[in-house]
Amino acid sequence: MKVVLITGASGGIGEAIANRLAERKHNLLLVARNESKLKVLAEQLIRQHQISVEYISADLSKANTVQDIFEETQKRQLEIEMLINNAGIGSGGEFAALPLQSELDMLQLNISSLVALTHLFLQPMKARGNGTIINVASMASFIPIPYMTTYAASKVFVRHFTQALTEECKPYNVHIMLLCPGLTKTNFNNAAGIENEIGKGLNTEYNSSTQTPEQVADEMLKALDKRKHYIVSGRMNRMAAKLSALLPNAFLARSFGKSYRKRLGK
Numbered sequence: 001m002k003v004v005l006i007t008g009a010s011g012g013i014g015e016a017i018a019n020r021l022a023e024r025k026h027n028l029l030l031v032a033r034n035e036s037k038l039k040v041l042a043e044q045l046i047r048q049h050q051i052s053v054e055y056i057s058a059d060l061s062k063a064n065t066v067q068d069i070f071e072e073t074q075k076r077q078l079e080i081e082m083l084i085n086n087a088g089i090g091s092g093g094e095f096a097a098l099p100l101q102s103e104l105d106m107l108q109l110n111i112s113s114l115v116a117l118t119h120l121f122l123q124p125m126k127a128r129g130n131g132t133i134i135n136v137a138s139m140a141s142f143i144p145i146p147y148m149t150t151y152a153a154s155k156v157f158v159r160h161f162t163q164a165l166t167e168e169c170k171p172y173n174v175h176i177m178l179l180c181p182g183l184t185k186t187n188f189n190n191a192a193g194i195e196n197e198i199g200k201g202l203n204t205e206y207n208s209s210t211q212t213p214e215q216v217a218d219e220m221l222k223a224l225d226k227r228k229h230y231i232v233s234g235r236m237n238r239m240a241a242k243l244s245a246l247l248p249n250a251f252l253a254r255s256f257g258k259s260y261r262k263r264l265g266k
């Protein structure tokens with residue numbers, strides 16, 4: 001059976017994408033850690049859209065998880081027609097003061113598991129001559145953000161990896177797309193522990209250009225329908241991304257660092 005595999009589907013942008021794809025009658029395979037949320041969402045989507053929705057509860061910050069997921073899809077005889085690498089987490093604060101293990105776990109989730117999922121599921125797509133892989137980066141991928149140092153750098157990796165892979169996959173008719181959301185109203189800030197002082201310093205408080213996860217999902221699908229390889233969601237974010245490309249990284253880092261320290265009176 002053909003399915004779309006969405007990581008981080010238990011909430012936020014991933015859940016919004018799952019809802020939209022279910023409306024389009026795609027069968028789904030949902031992946032995240034929270035099994036009860038996945039179960040509730042799967043049952044709801046099956047009831048509302050008469051599609052097949054399966055789920056796998058898995059922790060993508062652990063190194064062996066991706067191989068287990070791949071084997072599970074083979075056991076269940078699922079053909080992954082589209083892979084959406086959306087699961088991700090952030091962190092904020094002074095790098096030297098953050099627990100090393102949680103920074104490394106974040107890199108495993110944001111980078112290594114994304115690379116491993118892409119590698120494993122790209123093989124059958126390439127052999128078949130069709131398939132789609134969408135990787136979720138961030139506006140943070142355009143700026144070296146002090147006090148969000150590791151997270152922002154992880155998203156630079158996702159952006160460069162995805163844009164290079166886009167070209168490699170063109171001869172095989174495997175469509176690769178990069179999605180860069182900006183500030184989106186989800187559980188992200190809470191999960192990253194930046195809903196407090198640190199978030200104020202990082203200017204991650206919601207404002208008029210903050211999007212809903214549904215808006216991000218809609219922009220992603222519109223771009224996919226047009227066979228685009230790259231989408232920054234939100235008009236203001238698109239302008240900011242273009243502007244940041246004109247400015248030196250050292251200047252951007254300095255400005256963000258100064259602003260953070262000023263906001264927190266450091």
Ligand SMILES: NC(=O)c1ccc[n+]([C@@H]2O[C@H](COP(=O)([O-])OP(=O)(O)OC[C@H]3O[C@@H](n4cnc5c(N)ncnc54)[C@H](OP(=O)(O)O)[C@@H]3O)[C@@H](O)[C@H]2O)c1
Nearest residue numbers: 008010011012013032033034060088138183184186187188
């Ligand atoms: N919200 C924003 O402002 C924003 C801006 C730019 C980019 N993004 C990116 O958008 C993507 C989705 O984030 P979101 O805003 O929707 O955040 P969210 O509401 O916190 O959702 C994150 C999803 O990832 C899953 N996840 C977290 N850790 C996981 C792990 N170790 N293993 C498996 N799944 C895990 C979570 O489910 P469980 O907790 O059940 O595992 C959840 O389903 C991320 O890649 C993020 O970097 C978000």
